[in-house]
Structure formats: C-alpha cells, structure tokens
Amino acid sequence: MSDAMVNGLAGAGGGLVAQLLTYPLQTVNTRQQTERRSKKPSSSSSDGSQATIRKSGTILEIYRVIAEEGWGGLYRGLTPSLLGTVASQSVYYYFYQLFRNAAESNARRRRKNGIGDGTVGMSDSLLVAALAGSLNVLLTNPIWVVVTRMQASEMKSSALQSEIEKPPASREALPADVESQEKQINIVQDLYREAGLIGFWKGVLPTLIMVSNPAIQFMIYETLLKELTKKRKINKHGMKDVSPLEIFVIGSIGKLGATIATYPLLVVKSRLQAKQAIGRDKSTQYTGTLDAIFKMIRYEGLTGFYKGMSTKIVQSVAAAALLLMIKEELVKVARKLLLRRQKKLASR
Template sequence: MPPVDARDDVVEAAAGTLGALLALVTTYPLITLNTRQHVTRRRERDGDDGDDAPSTSSLSSMYDGIEPALVGTACSQAVYNYWYSRANGTYRARRGRDATGAASLAIASFAGCVNVLMTLPIWTIVTKMQADTAAAKLRSATSEGGKKNGDQNGSGKKKRSFFDIAREVVRDGGVCGLWQGLTPSLVMVANPALQYAFYETVAKWRLKRDRKTTLSAPEIFVFGACAKFGATMLTYPLMVVKSRLQVVSKDMADDRMRYRGTAHAVRCMAAEEGLGVFYKGIETKLTQTILAAALMFTVKEKLAESVYAARRVLV
C-alpha cells in the first residue's frame, strides 16, 4: 500500500479496474453458474428435489454476457475506486488522516451508491444474458425440434445479443426497467463498503504495527479474501433477490416469478421455496467472490505500488 500522501485518484481507479477485469475473466464461469442457481426455482415443495433448469452447460455458454460484463466491470471499478479515493482524499484534507471505521464505511457506501446508479443498467442486461441460455435449454427440453435447427443455445432461437435483451427490458418495463433490482442493489452497497472498510482498516493496522509502507502480496491476498468472505455472508440473500428481479420478463411461462417488487419477491420466495432459497448457491458464490476479491486487491495494490515507485524515480 503506498504512503497516504502519495495516493492519486486516477492511479487508484486504473489499478482497481485492471485488477477487477483480471478477476472477472478468471472467475466468470462461476459467476454465470451462480446467477443460474439464483434464478431457477426449487421444486422440493412439489415433491421434486430438482431445479427448474438443466444442471449442465457448455463451457462457451458459461461465458455468456462476458463482453458487456467486462465493460460493466471497467465502468463499475473506475467509478467506485475514483469516488472512494476522492472522498477519502477530501476527508484526509479536512481531518489530517485517512478515514477508518465508521468514516471509511460511510465513504465506501457513498462511492457504492454512485456506482450502482450509474452502472446498474449494464448489470441488469448481463444477468439476463447469463440466465438466458439456461432458460433456453429448459425450453428445448420440452421440444424435440430445438437442436435440429442449428441454433446456438438449443432453444430453436438464435442466441440473443446485448441489444436484443436491452430492447426486451425496455419493452417490458420502460427505461426504468433497466434499473430493475435497484432497491436491493443499493442495500447491497454494504457488500463492497464492508469489504473495503474492513480491508483498509486491517491493512493500515498491519502497516502501523510492522512500521512499513507496503504489504506483501500474500498479506494483500489473505486480507482481501477475508474481507470479501464476511461481506458476502451478510449480503448474499439480497444478491439472490436482485437476480430474480432482473430476469423478470412478460414472456416468462412461470407466473410465480413475475414479482411486483423487492418485498413481493421476498415474500413469494420464502413462502414457495423456503428460507433456504436465500442462500442457494452460496458455496459457488463464496468460491468465486473470495478468489476474485483476493486477485483484485493483489493486482490493484501491486500495480499502484509500481506506478508510485516509478513516479518517485522519475520525479
């Protein structure tokens, strides 16, 4: 971690973005799998232990939506890291020190809210793209002609593009439909807020205790993983609800998944599928999110450290 007075908003944003992109590409199949776990209904109460969607997919289908996800991640990380660094810089200028504890959490929450409002439309479409292939496979399972037509997803229809799904979202819910799941998304700001606040607090404590200016790569990896584990366990139910809301469509055959809002979705899911549905796929998510967070923090810190070191040599 670079010295406090050497921090730069643009460097922090760029390093965070590159770290997040690497983490996304590495763990994207797990993200897709987890999204499909979120949006498939459990049928245990109907006497069936299975889910409503096939359990297997081709490797290529596990990267459905990767292109807009890369754009979304770049935008999200740039926005989040920039505003987090800028707000922390303002706090530091006024107080003479970096924010810690509650102040750090408040700054992270502010940056997270700005990020959600600016980038949620991209993630709404990405979520639908991830779920689209699984839904198509389910439709083809009840139709014998699907795969004979040479389609890409086995549903009798061509694989839909980012813009196809964007048009569907706007058709079903107007422009505001692009912000489906806004309420749980804003509440879920607590996830990265808790993650960053915990990481920054522990990192600063370690630096102060050991009287050094940078953390080692293993330390960054472990601190980032621990921070993400705690944040994910606390906010995972909201992730499930958000995914359900984002895949709602007028064309859905299952009327039980046409939720009217966050509260209605929570009530229906709990009543029809049990409380366990809110932690469905938690093992997949923990594996993906801890690995991604650890990679992201490690790359971010080491890239920023290299830039600051080069700057000191050149100046």
C-alpha cells in the same frame, strides 16, 4: 495524474483480470440464484404445473452447462460483463479514493485539534465505501441487468440444438463469447419492451442496499491493513511495504465476511434482473423488491435466499482477493513511475 485516477485505472485493470479468471463460476452462480421452485403447487399457475428447479452443486452444474451448451455456455455475456467490470471498478475506485483522501484529510485536521489519532475510523470507512458504491450502482446498473439476463439465459437456436444433440466426443468447443451482437441487441430490446427505460434499473433498490457489501468488505480490509502495517516503516517511495500474498489474504477475509452478511439481497437482485416468465406460475413473477422477498419466503422458504451461496463464496472471494492484489501492485508501480518523473522534472 491524481491519486484517485491512479486507483480508478488500477481497479479497472485488477477487475478485468479477476473477472476473466472467475467468470464461469459467476455464470453458474447466477443460474443457481435465478432458478425458482415452489414448495407447493401454486393455484395461480396458468397451466396448473409447478415451477421446477434443477438441484445440483457447483461442479455438477458446470458439467451440465458444458454438456448441454458447450464451453461457450460458461462465458455467456462475457463481453458486456467485461465492459461492466471496467466501468464499475473505474468508477468505484476513483470515487472511493477521492472520498478516502477527504476522510484522511479530515482525520488529520481533527488530530491537530486534539481529536482522534489522525486515522480514518470504521464508521468513516463504511461511509466512504457506501458513497462510492452508491454512485457506482446508479451509473452502471443497466450494464449488469443485461449481463444477468445473458448469464441466466440458455441457448434456444436450432443450430445450437443440433450441436447439443451430438455425442460429447464429436461436439466442437463453442467460442468463448458465443452470443452475437444481434443476441445482445435482442436482450436490450426485450428489456425495453418489458419495462421501458426504467427496466434498465431493475433491482436497483436491493443493489443500492448491497453497497453495504463493499462497505463491509473495505471496513474489514482497511482495518486489517492498518493493523498489519501499524509498526512498519515507510519506504523511500512514501509507502508501507505489504506483500501481494498479504493483500490476497486480508482481501479474502474482507470479502468473505461481506458476502455472508449480504448474500440474500444478492439473490433478490438477480431474481428481479432476470427475465420474468410472463403468463406462467405467478409465484415466480415479481413486481418489485418486497414482492420478491415475500414470494420467496412463501413459496421457497428461507433456504431460497441462500441458493448457490457456496459457489458465490468461492467466486467472489477469489475475484475480490485477486482484484485487490493486482490493483495494489498496479498502484505501487504507477506511484513509483510518477515519483520518478517528478524527481526528473525537479532536477532539470
């Protein structure tokens, strides 16, 4: 098994665990990002009303979702999200390691020619992460459009309304992934009717720009990891020992820097991927990336680009740190097993 395949599978495993643990925060954050409010009434509103928004912090929003929709509301779209996570992390880490190996080989080659120190620099790290991220976005964007719509939606069925109307003490907990396959199919059909096949790539432009997020994250991560292991000796397995806690910390720092730098683009992407309220206030309807940016500035101000940022920092930093910590441990185990197998084969 190639090193790229090992990293791809390990990334999928780490991403799966991280997603399961932080998914409720992701759902709340998506709702915060896609809630819309104008600073002033819009003359283009069909009914003369002004778009409204619930303003609440993370804890209050979690409580509201549970109170109105049950625990299942926090896990809306979990099934396609897990599918998307496995697909995204597999694709991303496979190509990242493939490009990383090529960059490292090139750096060693340059060192033999008297250029550089044989290690991958910041610019090359950014390029590697950007290339892997772009391929990931183009291949998996349709899954995330469906996930965003499911997370942003609220239950409307009469059965759920009757469940919501019960007093909290008598309300039964809803299943973790409350959406039926029929609901997921309906979302896909609505999306297709709304925009055709191209609709599954809604928000792809800001998402492609958003590859700068993992690019920045891994530039910081790889730089800190190189500094951390610079003076450490290589162990018998051909690796430099790094503890899970150290991976967790430097992974957190990398994701924190990337999230702060790119959060406004994430809000724009979520707005574009969420279902558009056709026939209602024009200030909350977007025809494309630039239209969304200009309308958000005009009707919501710059603060509109930072809605739910505190929730996202907690969710994304925790998820990224957990993912990297689990992934690196899985890679270590896989490499040890492969090395042991190679030694057995060589001894025969």
